Amino acid sequence: xxxxxxxxxxxxxxxxxxxxxxxxxxxxxxxxxxxxxxxxxxxxxxxxxxxxxxxxxxxxxxxxxxxxxxxxxxxxxxxxxxxxxxxxxxxxxxxxxxxxxxxxxxxxxxxxxxxxxxxxxxxxxxxxxxxxxxxxxxxxxxxxxxxxxxxxxxxxxxxxxxxxxxxxxxxxxxxxxxxxxxxxxxxxxxxxxxxxxxxxxxxxxxxxxxxxxxxxxxxxxxxxxxxxxxxxxxxxxxxxxxxxxxxxxxxxxxxxxxxxxxxxxxxxxxxxxxxxx
Amino acid sequence: xxxxxxxxxxxxxxxxxxxxxxxxxxxxxxxxxxxxxxxxxxxxxxxxxxxxxxxxxxxxxxxxxxxxxxxxxxxxxxxxxxxxxxxxxxxxxxxxxxxxxxxxxxxxxxxxxxxxxxxxxxxxxxxxxxxxxxxxxxxxxxxxxxxxxxxxxxxxxxxxxxxxxxxxxxxxxxxxxxxxxxxxxxxxxxxxxxxxxxxxxxxxxxxxxxxxxxxxxxxxxxxxxxxxxxxxxxxxxxxxxxxxxxxxxxxxxxxxxxxxxxxxxxxxxxxxxxxxxxxxxxxxxxxxxxxxxxxxxxxxxxxxxxxxxxxxxxxxxxxxxxxxxxxxxxxxxxxxxxxxxxxxxxxxxxxxxxxxxxxxxxxxxxxxxxxxxxxxxxxxxxxxxxxxxxxxxxxxxxxxxxxxxxxxxxxxxxxxxxxxxxxxxxxxxxxxxxxxxxxxxxxxxxxxxxxxxxxxxxxxxxxxxxx
Numbered sequence: 001x002x003x004x005x006x007x008x009x010x011x012x013x014x015x016x017x018x019x020x021x022x023x024x025x026x027x028x029x030x031x032x033x034x035x036x037x038x039x040x041x042x043x044x045x046x047x048x049x050x051x052x053x054x055x056x057x058x059x060x061x062x063x064x065x066x067x068x069x070x071x072x073x074x075x076x077x078x079x080x081x082x083x084x085x086x087x088x089x090x091x092x093x094x095x096x097x098x099x100x101x102x103x104x105x106x107x108x109x110x111x112x113x114x115x116x117x118x119x120x121x122x123x124x125x126x127x128x129x130x131x132x133x134x135x136x137x138x139x140x141x142x143x144x145x146x147x148x149x150x151x152x153x154x155x156x157x158x159x160x161x162x163x164x165x166x167x168x169x170x171x172x173x174x175x176x177x178x179x180x181x182x183x184x185x186x187x188x189x190x191x192x193x194x195x196x197x198x199x200x201x202x203x204x205x206x207x208x209x210x211x212x213x214x215x216x217x218x219x220x221x222x223x224x225x226x227x228x229x230x231x232x233x234x235x236x237x238x239x240x241x242x243x244x245x246x247x248x249x250x251x252x253x254x255x256x257x258x259x260x261x262x263x264x265x266x267x268x269x270x271x272x273x274x275x276x277x
Numbered sequence: 278x279x280x281x282x283x284x285x286x287x288x289x290x291x292x293x294x295x296x297x298x299x300x301x302x303x304x305x306x307x308x309x310x311x312x313x314x315x316x317x318x319x320x321x322x323x324x325x326x327x328x329x330x331x332x333x334x335x336x337x338x339x340x341x342x343x344x345x346x347x348x349x350x351x352x353x354x355x356x357x358x359x360x361x362x363x364x365x366x367x368x369x370x371x372x373x374x375x376x377x378x379x380x381x382x383x384x385x386x387x388x389x390x391x392x393x394x395x396x397x398x399x400x401x402x403x404x405x406x407x408x409x410x411x412x413x414x415x416x417x418x419x420x421x422x423x424x425x426x427x428x429x430x431x432x433x434x435x436x437x438x439x440x441x442x443x444x445x446x447x448x449x450x451x452x453x454x455x456x457x458x459x460x461x462x463x464x465x466x467x468x469x470x471x472x473x474x475x476x477x478x479x480x481x482x483x484x485x486x487x488x489x490x491x492x493x494x495x496x497x498x499x500x501x502x503x504x505x506x507x508x509x510x511x512x513x514x515x516x517x518x519x520x521x522x523x524x525x526x527x528x529x530x531x532x533x534x535x536x537x538x539x540x541x542x543x544x545x546x547x548x549x550x551x552x553x554x555x556x557x558x559x560x561x562x563x564x565x566x567x568x569x570x571x572x573x574x575x576x577x578x579x580x581x582x583x584x585x586x587x588x589x590x591x592x593x594x595x596x597x598x599x600x601x602x603x604x605x606x607x608x609x610x611x612x613x614x615x616x617x618x619x620x621x622x623x624x625x626x627x628x629x630x631x632x633x634x635x636x637x638x639x640x641x642x643x644x645x646x647x648x649x650x651x652x653x654x655x656x657x658x659x660x661x662x663x664x665x666x667x668x669x670x671x672x673x674x675x676x677x678x679x680x681x682x683x684x685x686x687x688x689x690x691x692x693x694x695x696x697x698x699x700x701x702x703x704x705x706x707x708x709x710x711x712x713x714x715x716x717x718x719x720x721x722x723x724x725x726x727x728x729x730x731x732x733x734x735x736x737x738x739x740x741x742x743x744x
Contacts (some may be wrong), residue, residue, distance in 0.1 A: 023486075023491050023492075024491065027490065028490060037529065040551045041542070041545075041548060041549045041550055042552035043541060043549075043551040044448070044541070044551070067549075068550060069550055083448070084448040084485050085485060086446065086447075086448070086485035086486075086487060086491075087487070087490065087491070088490055088491070089487065089490060104723070154673075168598055215533060215537060215541065215551075216447060216456075216534050216536065217445070218446050218447075218487060218513065218673065218675060219513060219514050219673055219674065219675065220456075220513040220514070220515070220516075220532055220536065220673065221515065221530060221532050221533035221536050221537075222515040222517070222530040222532060222533055223529075223530075223533045225517075225523075225524060226524070227524060232519075232524070233519060233524070234514075237674065237675065248524075251524050251626075254525075254526060254625070254626030255524060255526060256624070257526070257625075257626070258526040259552050259554070262546070262547075262552035263552075
């Protein structure tokens with residue numbers, strides 16, 4: 001059993017849990033994720049680790065209530081527990097002193113970005129962070145990101161905070177103005193695709209962290225496969241980070257829609273199966 | 278005496294093809310005794326040579342014939358911790374039953390069916406007395422992976438007085454018995470009961486523990502005080518064909534498809550949280566037991582038409598005869614000498630067809646089977662909306678990647694000798710992670726040998742340390 005030690009609502013439908021998970025806290029590194037299951041009938045879902053405290057033996061998970069499982073998760077409170085929490089999974093972010101690194105986060109993607117930005121900063125990089133959301137109410141971890149960045153730029157689609165527009169607007173400008181050694185982008189697939197498009201002509205090594213559909217998270221099912229440089233990779237063991245210039249984002253977007261009808265409850269299991277008898 | 282086995286009652290094909298209840302119903306007492314009476318009790322007992330875990334087959338059959346069913350199961354359990362599982366999924370026709378003297382003139386004794394009968398009879402009876410764990414365990418052993426190999430190692434070493442902990446990456450132990458083999462062939466309650474018995478013998482099971490991530494092998498040996506480690510992480514990395522369209526929605530690896538249905542209970546969606554997509558027309562690529570499981574599961578999820586697509590002919594199919602026959606009876610259609618060359622998708626990214634080419638058999642290849650070669654210009658499109666790839670699995674790499682000094686072959690399988698010894702001291706391995714994908718019972722046989730060799734290793738080490 002894994003107990004929820006702390007719960008906060010970061011913005012509408014975005015919640016933060018601090019989980020008691022000493023074994024995972026001891027080992028995890030920025031960029032890795034966990035798989036959780038709420039109860040006996042629950043599905044296994046991956047969530048990237050948003051922070052960890054090795055001393056306290058806790059990890060922080062931040063999630064947006066977008067599907068059945070995340071909605072159910074959001075209803076849990078401090079003192080409640082999850083049945084299963086497995087990790088840390090995936091390959092950790094490569095952290096070195098590269099020089100100037102731009103961290104781009106969109107929406108809920110800022111959550112996994114935060115420990116990575118912090119690690120870049122601790123390694124001696126100049127960190128410029130650009131975080132964006134549809135509007136100011138949906139922005140998360142602004143102060144945390146400010147604390148680990150040499151410069152923080154905020155964008156909102158409606159201009160309710162920071163610059164009006166998309167995260168790629170300031171990214172574009174910085175790439176023209178100065179030498180950038182690395183870009184890390186985490187957010188909606190469409191955002192990561194745009195970031196890749198913007199950095200490609202500048203020849204800047206760009207990484208994205210993918211969050212495809214997974215079941216086991218250990219390489220066993222292959223459900224998280226994504227085409228990278230025309231080769232299939234499993235995001236759970238080969239990733240979740242990949243070279244943005246090689247990822248087939250369109251294929252990834254299509255695969256993420258696979259269970260939309262099931263999530264909406266409009267689709268059942270065929271009609272003739274055991275659950276209908 | 279009858280020259281044929283007593284038939285096993287089973288659900289009629291037209292009913293069972295739409296439900297997940299067990300297909301085979303097992304012998305009743307009278308039938309079991311009658312079948313047991315067919316055994317000649319030969320002194321040489323050639324059947325025993327065919328059993329990877331060396332069960333004294335004539336002895337347990339004699340107990341059944343005499344109506345001493347609990348004695349029968351006691352006899353089996355001295356060698357095999359998972360008899361209800363093995364009675365169901367062992368390929369007896371290639372092992373014990375193949376060597377039965379009766380098989381020379383007719384059908385062999387139904388050894389598997391009798392093993393199953395004894396195990397099922399003993400289920401839900403008071404557990405047999407197990408020796409209380411001694412104050413001073415003979416040693417401490419970590420088992421990585423709670424599948425057939427690991428469960429066997431754990432049971433054998435627990436019986437020898439070792440403190441054994443199984444580390445399982447998923448949320449439930451059992452490995453392929455839980456995620457792979459479907460409920461209708463191996464009810465999960467049966468697997469849980471047999472694993473429960475191991476726990477009663479003092480075996481600890483830690484779930485959600487990913488060795489290579491949560492702990493490393495070196496930490497287990499150096500910091501956690503384990504005397505030895507057994508790696509039984511199995512063949513967990515699904516292969517794809519590397520043909521266009523494999524990432525379309527509606528394409529599954531058999532591993533994912535079966536895991537969703539078996540481990541995650543997607544057949545009860547939405548009561549269970551995990552969905553599985555099943556179309557009206559399904560193509561399963563491959564013809565092993567996993568392919569048959571995927572095809573028969575597809576029917577039970579409500580598919581109208583299910584094809585097995587296989588590039589060779591029926592003769593070369595790796596599936597057990599019994600599985601093949603069950604699949605046919607249930608209405609699975611076979612497209613043999615047919616090889617997929619691409620998967621076609623619609624504009625929304627979903628499967629709309631499987632492009633195949635016809636094959637013919639040429640000269641024998643390295644496996645001794647006639648090599649299938651494509652017939653030029655014979656491409657055609659199979660009208661399907663779901664494709665399941667059941668063409669095998671490779672070794673899961675997580676442990677190997679994080680264990681310095683552990684030798685692997687070019688496929689990524691761990692190199693271990695007959696007794697399970699690897700290149701790293703104190704580290705043993707067995708089952709699919711060593712041999713590549715094989716059967717439950719072969720993994721159990723490897724586990725048995727490894728347990729004996731771990732016992733020897735630890736006792737020798739203790740002796741050396743004392744001197």
